[in-house]
Amino acid sequence: MKLPWAVYLFDIDGTLVSAGGAGRRAFERAVLDGCGPANDLLAGLRLDGMTDRLIVREALRILDRPFEDAFCDALLARYVEHLADEINGPGYAVLPGVVDALEALRDRGALVALCTGNVVDGARLKLARGGIDRYFDWGASAVCGFAADGEERERVVRAALRRASDRLGRALAPAEALVVGDTPRDVAAAHAAGVPVLGVATGRYSEAELLEAGAEHVAPSLAHEAAGRVLFG
Secondary structure, rough: OOOOOOEEEEOEOOOOOEEEEOHHEEEHHHHHHOOOOHHHOOOOOOOOOOHHHEEEEEEEEHHOOOOOHHHHHHHHHHHHHHHHOOOOOOOOOEEEOHHHHHHHHEEEEEEEEEEEEEEEEEEHHHOOOOOOEEEEEEOOOOOOHHHHHOHHHHHHHHHHHHHHHHHOOOOOOHHEEEEEEOOEEEEOOOOOOOOEEEEEEEOOOOOHHHHHOOOEEOOOEEEEOOOOOHHHO
């Protein structure tokens, strides 16, 4: 049976896994290492849907510190070191329906990739904790889009589309791809690149909020039949 999409682009946090706050804890520890105590100032910083590099930029703005690429790289390297510890803390979960959906897509030969604001090493740590890193290609030819592709999330989507075109050996129309995400930022970034969205309400946002943000399809989780109809036709 022919699948409805040429490539499936998955967000990570709130879509595939809930890291139980490990990312924020690791980031706060990295900021402490690089900038000193700052947790009170950063308490209101919403991380949902932001790329890791944009999170650093916003944190430095709040702390009234200049943004420099070299410092950002160093801070994110420290973040990954702390994440390797924090990801083993309580509250981590692979979200409902994720394994079944990824298994079914793999069995049908789908081109499945990540489209995430995480840095590569952070993404892999978050997925490996739940044993689902095996569903994704991590090599040099990986279709995935990561934080290194740009602070703005739409650049991550466009990078994934370019790599999907290279993999398929033809120009991929954005409407042939599907972004699966859980935040209005996922929706906005996908739409900026011309890609439709399946919004899953497994993060902080409800189905109604994702619809309001413009998602073409919504489901309470990847375990729901509504998600299955979108993924598999």
